[in-house]
Amino acid sequence: MTDIEFEFLRGYLKQRSGLALTAEKHYLLESRLMPVCRRFKLSGFSDLVGCLRLSRDGAIERAVVEAMTTNETFFFRDRTPFDLFRDVLLPQALAARAGQRRLRIWCAAASSGQEPYSLAMMLAEAGPRLAGWRVELVATDLSTEVLEKAKLGLYNQFEVQRGLPVQLMLKHFEQVGEQWRIAQSLRDMVDFRPLNLLHPFEQLGTFDIVYCRNVLIYFDTVTKADVLRRIAEQLAPDGAVLLGAAETVIGITDTLAPDTDNRGLYRHGRALAAGAAAAPAFQPAVRRAVR
Known part of the structure; x- marks a missing residue:
């Protein structure tokens, strides 16, 4: 070359x-x-x-x-973002969205599906607490090839052993030859769509929680700032963003800022600067129509 x-x-x-x-x-x-x-x-x-x-x-x-797309991923990767979902974000949503009974989550770099399926398992484990709720779990990726794999929900032994607790594997997967397929009920929970983060994504609608992990590290600062700004525009006023362990908004944008009470969470920068403590998390928000 x-x-x-x-x-x-x-x-x-x-x-x-x-x-x-x-x-x-x-x-x-x-x-x-x-x-x-x-x-x-x-x-x-x-x-x-x-x-x-x-x-x-x-x-x-x-x-x-x-x-050139890096598709390294595994179930419950880095664990902390999923602990935050279970211990902080989901309880807040259940309290604040009780009137709407609707929750929208976006995995913005879904790769072969382990991240959204990890969240789907956690939602399934929540069981009766979400009875009657409309939960939308949208998962996007640039690569159509990995999205096809994600839709199949079929993983080899090595993939299911990476981060997936054995009790969840036995509960939510069935063995197909030498591979493991996640349950149809969980596959039905995830809406996989092709999406390039450089392109407009307002058509996705507004989200309460956004996982955009381990993709910004491949962008330059200008591109990172643009993507984060547009994610903030699609975030409910009291919503939350989770980035990868090596990623941050500090020094890149002020549209999002660290949640000082929960390490690893980011919220609207303007809301935090104005005194987010004055408004409880996850207040019901007016949403754009999803097209």
């Missing part, structure tokens, strides 16, 4: 996916995209770049972006 080809591909990926590759990622780009060349019978990177310049083949364009 020549330096000119590398610079074109780096710019192409930044524009299409937000991925900010540094100059030393030359080898990573080669190793991820050479299989794409072989798959589409291209002679090499010059041929690949030519196809992308001409926008000749949408399948090649999607394959290039998806090849």
Whole structure:
């Protein structure tokens, strides 16, 4: 791969996916995209770049972006965001949304489904407390390939052993040959949709809780600030955002700010600055219609 080809591909990926590759990622780009060349019978990177310049083949364009997407995930990853859901966010929602009996959750980088299915299991474990509630769990990802895997809800032995307590595996999964499939009732709880976070997403409607974890680390500061600003616009005034363990809003945007009472949670920056303590969490909010 020549330096000119590398610079074109780096710019192409930044524009299409937000991925900010540094100059030393030359080898990573080669190793991820050479299989794409072989798959589409291209002679090499010059041929690949030519196809992308001409926008000749949408399948090649999607394959290039998806090849560079990191889909590392596992059930109950980093545990703390799920403890916060169980111990803080869900109890607050049950109290404050009792009149509406509606809760909307968005997993903004769902990958192969372990994160939204972890939340679905926690909601199922809540049982009678959510009887009569309308709970919407929307899960999006840039990669259509991993979304198809997520919809199937089928995982190998290694995947179900990563973070998934054995009692939940036995309760919510059935063995299919050498793999494990999550229960149909839980698959039905999750609405998987393709979405590029660089594109508008106001059509998703307003959410009470947003999980946007381990994706902002691949963006530059300007892109991070833009995505966080637009997430804040889709967040109920008293809603909460959870980011990855290595991610923060500090020094990036003031549209969201850390919840000083709960490490790892972020809420509307303006509300916290104005004295969020004066307003109890999860007050009922007027919502935009979901189209």
